[in-house]
Amino acid sequence: xxxxxxxxxxxxxxxxxxxxxxxxxxxxxxxxxxxxxxxxxxxxxxxxxxxxxxxxxxxxxxxxxxxxxxxxxxxxxxxxxxxxxxxxxxxxxxxxxxxxxxxxxxxxxxxxxxxxxxxxxxxxxxxxxxxxxxxxxxxxxxxxxxxxxxxxxxxxxxxxxxxxxxxxxxxxxxxxxxxxxxxxxxxxxxx
Numbered sequence: 001x002x003x004x005x006x007x008x009x010x011x012x013x014x015x016x017x018x019x020x021x022x023x024x025x026x027x028x029x030x031x032x033x034x035x036x037x038x039x040x041x042x043x044x045x046x047x048x049x050x051x052x053x054x055x056x057x058x059x060x061x062x063x064x065x066x067x068x069x070x071x072x073x074x075x076x077x078x079x080x081x082x083x084x085x086x087x088x089x090x091x092x093x094x095x096x097x098x099x100x101x102x103x104x105x106x107x108x109x110x111x112x113x114x115x116x117x118x119x120x121x122x123x124x125x126x127x128x129x130x131x132x133x134x135x136x137x138x139x140x141x142x143x144x145x146x147x148x149x150x151x152x153x154x155x156x157x158x159x160x161x162x163x164x165x166x167x168x169x170x171x172x173x174x175x176x177x178x179x180x181x182x183x184x185x186x187x188x189x190x191x
Contacts, residue, residue: 001025001188003123004032004064006056009085011148012067018172019181024188034059038066043082045069046129049120057122065184069117069176071150073101073138075110084149094149098142101153111138113154115176119184128187132179147171 002025005016013028020026029035038052045068052066070084080087080101088096105111112135119130135157142152144164152164156174163171172178 001191002027002063003121003188004029004056004060004062006038006052006064006066008035008037012177015168015172015175015177016067016181018168019178020185023185029056032060032062040068040082045082045116045118046120046131048082049118049129050127053120053122053127063121063123065119065121065123067117067119067177067180069115071101071113071154072116073105073113075108075112076101076104079104098150098153101138101150102140105138105140111140112136113138115150115154117176117180119180121184121187130180130183130187132176132181132183134174134176134179 005013005026005028007013008029016026034056038055040048040051042048042051048068049066053064056064056066068082070081072078072081085092088100114133114135117132121128136155138153139155139162142164143162144152146165146168147163152162154163155161156163159166
């Protein structure tokens with residue numbers, strides 16, 4: 001089955017390719033010639049995922065899905081949340097986002113956090129949602145060079161290493177995106 005993944009985020013594309021395996025042919029927006037930025041005008045992951053998937057579906061007329069995800073830190077009233085990629089402004093910059101997060105957390109004692117992912121699938125004109133969550137905590141200094149985004153600052157519950165330190169195969173079993181993608185794959189395999 002061929003699906004369009006409505007993203008140009010190379011980190012997400014790499015991760016998803018490892019997660020879905022060879023049962024599906026996943027094409028990116030770049031693969032199908034859609035180069036414009038997709039709209040993310042809403043304040044929830046689900047609404048933003050729908051916005052991107054629906055936009056791509058309307059433009060291309062092909063089955064597609066989009067994912068919106070981010071880091072939620074209760075001590076910061078849920079920030080960076082849906083603004084995770086642009087937390088420190090445009091253009092997006094992981095290092096600047098991480099520095100801003102650490103600055104915002106100075107003096108905080110509650111370092112709990114979670115990653116949240118929502119996938120919206122538009123297939124044959126029908127819309128479906130899949131969600132994943134990975135709980136953990138923030139470390140006060142970046143550790144590791146793996147992953148992307150806030151991975152060097154996020155330690156998943158039950159581990160002592162950040163996502164930036166853990167091997168990809170371990171992260172891909174635990175991550176919010178892995179959980180949502182597994183639900184997506186199970187749904188597609190049942191069609």
